[in-house]
Amino acid sequence: MQIGEKIKNYRKTAGxxxxxxxxxxxVSTPAVNKWEKGNTYPDISLLPAIARLxxxxxxxxxxxxxxxxxxxxxxxxxxxxxxxxx
Numbered sequence: 001m002q003i004g005e006k007i008k009n010y011r012k013t014a015g016x017x018x019x020x021x022x023x024x025x026x027v028s029t030p031a032v033n034k035w036e037k038g039n040t041y042p043d044i045s046l047l048p049a050i051a052r053l054x055x056x057x058x059x060x061x062x063x064x065x066x067x068x069x070x071x072x073x074x075x076x077x078x079x080x081x082x083x084x085x086x
Contacts, residue, residue, distance in 0.1 A: 006061055008036040010054035024053050 003018045011021055018032040025032075025046055034040040042050060058064075 002038055003041060003061065003063075004035045004038045006056075006063065007032075007042075007050060007054070010056055012037075021050075021053065025049055048059055053084075 007021075011018070014065065018036070019029050022029040022032045025042075025047070027042075030042070031042075035042050047058065051058050054061070
């Protein structure tokens with residue numbers, strides 16, 4: 001899931017409007033809308049404040065997982081195989 005989708009989903013779960021998020025972060029409402037649509041990304045300096053507002057940690061905001069997915073494992077194995085064959 002992209003960061004914009006995360007922001008949108010957690011914003012709605014928190015019962016916040018785009019305007020409320022924008023006011024809290026001191027950005028424009030269209031900026032929040034663009035993040036949620038995936039047209040742009042929030043400035044890196046805003047990420048901690050976004051996580052605090054949405055009551056999630058940075059790992060959740062970035063969709064970070066300790067374990068690799070099956071797809072990631074497959075890609076890693078393919079890269080290793082190509083390195084040994086090539």
